[in-house]
Amino acid sequence: MLRFMLLTGCVGLMAFATGCTQDTSAADLQAIKNQEIAWSKDAATKDVTKITAYYADDATLLLPNSPIVHGIAGIKSAFTGILQDKNFALTFTGEKAEVAGNLGYTQGNYSMTMSDAKGNPATDKGKYLTVWKKQADGSWKALEDMNNSDLPVGGN
Secondary structure (H helix, E strand, O other), X not given: OHHHHHHHHHHXXXXXXXXXXXXXXXXXXXXXXXXXXXXXXXXXXXXXXXXXXXXXXXXXXXOOOOOOEEHHHXXXXXXXXXXXXXXXXXXXXXXXXXXXXXXXXXEEEEEEEEEOOOOOEEEEEEEEEEEEEEOOOOOEEEEXXXXXXXXXXXXX
């Protein structure tokens, strides 16, 4: 009888704990979308600190025709170089977002202008995919970030 009561009590506690778990997926999804909107606005500032603040410490950045950039220090270094380009401009807009537990992703389109070999502005348009991870403080940071040009190989 004691075993039955203990088993029943354990099952009851598990059911209570499960029932008390709050579904935050809608709020988390909105948080990721808000982060992405703010990140796109901050990209226009050309401020490396603002732009890289959206990355997790252990994030990776996957840029076309370049090796993987590991960690926030590497990402800051990469953006420091990119932002020295006088023609640099970046905008991006999310089209799709999903969240499941502590991970989410956004997918969308970007437009990025940089200098070509002659120093003239050259604009690339393409798509991106960002994987987000919920941090211990409840914020969302980019864990994996990659973009991919829509232009044919060889440029315009």
